Amino acid sequence: MSRKWVLTGVAVLAVTATAGVLAYTWTATGPPSAGAGPAPAQTVAIVRADLSDTREVAGTLGYGAETPLKGHKAGTITWLPQVGGEIDRGKVLYKVDEQPVLALFGDTPLYRKLDTPGTKGKDVKVLEANLAALGYSPGTVDEEFTAATSAAVKKWQRANGVKETGAVDPGDVVVLQAKSRISAVKAQLGDPAEGELLSVTGTSTAVTVPLDPGQVSLAAKDAKVGVTLPTGKQVLGTVAQVGTSVQSGKGSDPNSSPKVTVTITLDEPGNFESAPVRVQFTTETHKGVLAVPITALVALREGGYAVQVRGGGLVAVKTGLFSQGRVEITGSGLVEGTQVVIAT
Incomplete structure (x- = not known):
């Protein structure tokens, strides 16, 4: 009697990235039908990379604060x-x-x-x-x-x-x-x-971001940030100025709160003079870590996660930072270049 992997469920990760993590179990089946060979597993190599966690907030592209x-x-x-x-x-x-x-x-x-x-x-x-x-x-x-x-x-x-x-x-x-x-x-x-x-x-276009006072630590002067333009294009920006005073919330909105204005200059201003944008502030960075796509993770029934090495079995891993569809991992025998199976 042969054995094969059968998908029995999907575990949901409590992280900002969205991806399926598969849970597997062994089950006994009869021999495969003649001429219906198993599809080859898709694999990727474990890479060594810098992963960053970000927080995205709304901003306004214009000429900076008046x-x-x-x-x-x-x-x-x-x-x-x-x-x-x-x-x-x-x-x-x-x-x-x-x-x-x-x-x-x-x-x-x-x-x-x-x-x-x-x-x-x-x-x-x-x-x-x-x-x-x-x-x-x-x-x-x-x-x-x-x-x-x-x-x-x-x-x-x-x-x-x-x-x-x-x-x-x-x-x-x-x-x-x-x-x-x-x-x-x-x-x-x-x-x-x-x-x-x-x-x-100012005379150059810039992005202004109103932050809650408790979020000001996100914006260190001269720090690099990501900015998503209305076209969907992502460009880099630099924190040029962090306000030193708290401005009272405006309007009749009962949910409005005091804000601190952060000004960001763009490396590539583009053709917009005024537009809503999204700004990504880096909150944490792990440098030179082993990383795989989130879809390489297998949720174990006893808890925790593993990766399946090509030509081998499951290797339990400890997960670290999740970032843009990838996850930091450590596990016994896992090194840069190791091929692991991903869900398709």
Whole structure:
């Protein structure tokens, strides 16, 4: 009497991947019918690989988080930029009483009038660094306002059609982090020039992800993440910024909760300017482990799992990380290259 494997059931794995794990038992049968030979078992080689566990969350592809800009110059708005326009260093951001308000780059806003030699501070250094970058040398770029600084300011004012005072008021400029894109214009011509006027974003497309505060550990700065675009294409991204403040949930949804915004830049931005995307954060990685397709696992009736070696019997295995249809295994005598049977 011969023996053969007969499928008697399917065990379901409690993992995020979906695959069948087969349970087998021995049963006695009569001899096979003439000419009906058994189909050869399909096998794969055990490989050594890096496996990662991921958590997927929803994100939005756009130009990153918006930054609102407020005006600090008394007067009337007489010119505004168009949404989608880009503002570089030294360019006109808007006009008040037909006088340009210019964009500077830096980390410290101008918070006082700069006009007196001997005045010191980080705001002075921001002004001097921008003058130098625009070709108006203030002498040594440092934190002290000098006569050379004032002379450079006058040349800059002359070039922009502004009265040459050698002084800069906080309302004369807006300090941006870098070249920016106008994302919204909130004021209208004729409005008072003080208050929130515009919003800006970065100039490159980026993904923003609102995470619960307890999930922020998923997003380490400069970490690589996977991003699935609306077309289904998967691209790599890099965590560029992790918010440092918790934003209250918006709207009337009782299930809304506070969020921390994470910004991700894409290695391949594609042709989308705005779209919903899915972001995969790596939560755990096991490097150089033995791995097989999940369909190579056999659920044992006494508990646990095994793999069937080609030309041999079952070998009990200990499973580790499950990732994208593969599973980490260890078992007696199993090495890279060992051929194991998979379910078909």
